[in-house]
Amino acid sequence: MHDGPILQVENLRIEIPTRHRTLVAVDDVSFELARGEVLGVVGESGAGKSLTGAAIIGLLRPPGRIAGGRIWIDGKRVDNLSQAEMRKVRGRIAGAIFQDPMTSLNPLFTVGQQLVETIRTHLDMSRAEARARALSLLAEVGIPAPEQRLDQYPHQFSGGMRQRVVIALALCANPKLIIADEPTTALDVSIQAQIIALLKRLCHEHGTAVVLVTHDMGVIAETADRVAVMYTGRIAELGPVAEVVRAPRHPYTAGLMASIPAIGETRDRLYQIDGSMPRLTNIPQGCPFNPRCPAVFDRCRRERPETVDLGGHRVACWKHGEQEA
Amino acid sequence: MTAPLIDLAGLSRHFALSSGLNTRFRKGGAKVVRAVDSVDIEIARGETFGLVGESGCGKSTVARLAVGLMRPTEGAVRFDRVDLASAGRRDLAALRRRIQMVFQDPYSSMNARWRIREIIAEPLRTLNLCSSPAEMDRRIDELLTLVGLSPADKRKYPHEFSGGQRQRISIARALSTNPEFLVCDEPTSALDVSVQSQILNLMKDLQAEFDLTFLFISHNLAVISHMADRVGVMYLGRIVEQAPAQRLFSAPRHPYTKLLLETVPDLNRIGYTRKPMSGEVPNPINPPSGCPFHPRCAFANDRCKQERPSIRADGQGTLVACHGVQEGRI
Ligand SMILES: Nc1ncnc2c1ncn2[C@@H]1O[C@H](COP(=O)(O)OP(=O)(O)OP(=O)(O)O)[C@@H](O)[C@H]1O
Ligand SMILES: Nc1ncnc2c1ncn2[C@@H]1O[C@H](COP(=O)(O)OP(=O)(O)OP(=O)(O)O)[C@@H](O)[C@H]1O
Ligand code: SF4
Ligand SMILES: [Mg+2]
Ligand SMILES: [Mg+2]
Numbered sequence: 001m002h003d004g005p006i007l008q009v010e011n012l013r014i015e016i017p018t019r020h021r022t023l024v025a026v027d028d029v030s031f032e033l034a035r036g037e038v039l040g041v042v043g044e045s046g047a048g049k050s051l052t053g054a055a056i057i058g059l060l061r062p063p064g065r066i067a068g069g070r071i072w073i074d075g076k077r078v079d080n081l082s083q084a085e086m087r088k089v090r091g092r093i094a095g096a097i098f099q100d101p102m103t104s105l106n107p108l109f110t111v112g113q114q115l116v117e118t119i120r121t122h123l124d125m126s127r128a129e130a131r132a133r134a135l136s137l138l139a140e141v142g143i144p145a146p147e148q149r150l151d152q153y154p155h156q157f158s159g160g161m162r163q164r165v166v167i168a169l170a171l172c173a174n175p176k177l178i179i180a181d182e183p184t185t186a187l188d189v190s191i192q193a194q195i196i197a198l199l200k201r202l203c204h205e206h207g208t209a210v211v212l213v214t215h216d217m218g219v220i221a222e223t224a225d226r227v228a229v230m231y232t233g234r235i236a237e238l239g240p241v242a243e244v245v246r247a248p249r250h251p252y253t254a255g256l257m258a259s260i261p262a263i264g265e266t267r268d269r270l271y272q273i274d275g276s277m278p279r280l281t282n283i284p285q286g287c288p289f290n291p292r293c294p295a296v297f298d299r300c301r302r303e304r305p306e307t308v309d310l311g312g313h314r315v316a317c318w319k320h321g322e323q324e325a
Numbered sequence: 326m327t328a329p330l331i332d333l334a335g336l337s338r339h340f341a342l343s344s345g346l347n348t349r350f351r352k353g354g355a356k357v358v359r360a361v362d363s364v365d366i367e368i369a370r371g372e373t374f375g376l377v378g379e380s381g382c383g384k385s386t387v388a389r390l391a392v393g394l395m396r397p398t399e400g401a402v403r404f405d406r407v408d409l410a411s412a413g414r415r416d417l418a419a420l421r422r423r424i425q426m427v428f429q430d431p432y433s434s435m436n437a438r439w440r441i442r443e444i445i446a447e448p449l450r451t452l453n454l455c456s457s458p459a460e461m462d463r464r465i466d467e468l469l470t471l472v473g474l475s476p477a478d479k480r481k482y483p484h485e486f487s488g489g490q491r492q493r494i495s496i497a498r499a500l501s502t503n504p505e506f507l508v509c510d511e512p513t514s515a516l517d518v519s520v521q522s523q524i525l526n527l528m529k530d531l532q533a534e535f536d537l538t539f540l541f542i543s544h545n546l547a548v549i550s551h552m553a554d555r556v557g558v559m560y561l562g563r564i565v566e567q568a569p570a571q572r573l574f575s576a577p578r579h580p581y582t583k584l585l586l587e588t589v590p591d592l593n594r595i596g597y598t599r600k601p602m603s604g605e606v607p608n609p610i611n612p613p614s615g616c617p618f619h620p621r622c623a624f625a626n627d628r629c630k631q632e633r634p635s636i637r638a639d640g641q642g643t644l645v646a647c648h649g650v651q652e653g654r655i
Contacts, residue, residue, distance in 0.1 A: 044520070
């Protein structure tokens with residue numbers, strides 16, 4: 001057993017070759033994740049959250065490809081593994097949960113058949129043992145009457161229950177890492193809270209580490225230990241959740257937090273970051289946020305900010321770089 | 326008191342379930358979904374009424390009924406005292422100009438092969454509101470500027486814009502006829518929070534400038550709290566609680582509203598583990614007897630299981646449909 005971080009990502013770069021040019025969709029992304037830790041990943045649509053998650057578990061779809069950097073899961077280098085080797089890692093050491101549960105479920109097989117099949121692929125168990133484990137997994141993720149549910153098909157489940165089945169599938173072999181990409185976005189708030197509570201319990205009880213990709217800062221605040229804020233494929237800021245939410249260091253994060261409405265607040269207008277995140281085809285020179293930044297100065301337009309570490313809280317912004325220098 | 330600008334009175338809309346073989350042979354006719362069931366909403370001029378509820382509770386159906394895209398099974402939609410169902414053709418054309426709608430997904434509500442000019446001009450053409458092409462162009466430039474885009478954008482196609490910009494375009498289109506009443510069905514649900522704040526600010530600015538009246542629909546309680554003057558909470562086709570926004574969010578009465586508020590993830594509660602509401606949203610095809618919320622309610626008694634609560638004033642500005650509240654148990 002390896003006792004370093006469960007996940008290490010070092011200078012990850014993902015490129016997407018297109019007809020005209022090669023787009024850099026994820027650039028110089030680095031972070032680590034300890035056992036049982038939840039890392040929240042936020043950022044606007046197109047910031048590179050899903051590509052990062054997919055690269056970690058080897059599900060990056062061509063033409064997207066890892067063009068630089070290294071990834072270790074539980075001490076094992078995985079970015080250079082073959083498809084077949086990666087398939088073993090997936091399921092046994094790392095699992096995935098996506099927004100649409102049907103991307104992980106086969107409509108033609110019963111939930112029980114899918115669970116048993118997955119369990120037996122990864123663990124040395126008889127059919128009867130695997131079925132017993134499938135039952136206890138369904139019970140663990142909170143499916144009522146699991147004995148009856150085991151022989152039903154996915155379409156006989158509600159959206160929230162399907163997502164629970166997907167979590168059960170991801171848990172079949174007691175993975176150490178789960179990549180959850182918008183696992184609750186398609187669900188109703190009342191069901192969303194159930195799924196989040198379930199994920200949190202799993203982290204505490206099994207020490208599973210989770211990379212939680214979501215748009216919902218409220219979910220992040222309540223669930224994550226640390227947060228990475230992505231912008232144009234880069235990490236703008238990464239730090240403990242309380243610091244990022246209450247005392248954000250990057251102007252983009254500060255703007256993001258101030259633009260979120262809250263129940264019962266009396267602001268008449270919300271804070272607004274003007275403009276929009278640039279497309280990959282025209283990321284500005286210097287700091288990618290500079291055209292929208294209220295704190296912009298000369299250097300921001302010329303040079304790309306280096307990441308500075310302010311004591312376990314990393315920021316890529318010249319405002320802080322200047323201070324450190 | 327002056328009459329409300331919009332009056333949805335006893336509004337119901339039922340859908341027959343697809344008539345497969347079994348329904349054809351079943352006695353007593355096909356099963357129906359009561360997507361909207363006896364809903365009463367009045368909205369005063371210049372006011373924003375927020376409608377909130379979980380998926381499938383009937384919000385979009387209320388929206389379609391309110392703009393006349395769909396006819397009610399029962400009840401009436403009155404706009405400025407005129408019943409949409411009984412209005413003559415001339416009245417209806419006039420009403421259509423005064424009522425517009427903004428949808429959740431600006432992309433699918435636009436013809437992808439049209440330039441922005443055509444998209445915004447469509448309501449103007451259909452309702453014959455511009456006397457010359459030059460006037461039409463002037464109007465389109467004015468509308469684009471109003472929503473924070475530029476006149477040059479009218480020559481582009483929808484795919485050249487981001488989600489937030491497309492939502493601005495659909496707001497420009499909705500405003501083209503100088504409407505008084507705007508029905509907004511989840512206008513920011515597909516957008517990032519930073520883009521959402523731009524659109525919500527824009528909508529508030531436009532409301533102040535043109536004295537617009539909004540029926541604003543969202544499943545996001547924080548967005549509703551920010552936008553609405555009064556709020557209705559829907560559950561399985563019915564309004565279970567209705568109150569001024571400030572009161573609804575500070576002193577919710579219905580057990581469902583309370584639980585809904587308790588499940589919303591809160592930015593200020595770092596590391597907080599909430600106790601989620603148990604159970605699933607029930608199937609509208611087979612709604613529970615009595616109070617539709619009783620299977621998930623901690624206060625349900627025998628009466629709740631049998632008798633459907635009607636909506637009543639609590640004497641403090643809230644309307645609530647709950648036996649527990651009406652009996653003074655909650
Ligand atoms: N096959 C592809 N071809 C071209 N561009 C792509 C492809 N796949 C992804 N991209 C681009 O890469 C960027 C990052 O995409 P990614 O899906 O990681 O974003 P995201 O942060 O997950 O966004 P969302 O919140 O919308 O899910 C986007 O700009 C996207 O358009
Ligand atoms: N044209 C239709 N034919 C049959 N059933 C319908 C039709 N339109 C809506 N329904 C049903 O009516 C109910 C209410 O649907 P509606 O779209 O109004 O809900 P909603 O509150 O807008 O949900 P969401 O938050 O998912 O948009 C649902 O059960 C839906 O399946
Ligand atoms: S009527 Fe009864 S079941 Fe329904 S919400 Fe009130 S107490 Fe609960
Ligand atoms: Mg994504
Ligand atoms: Mg809807």
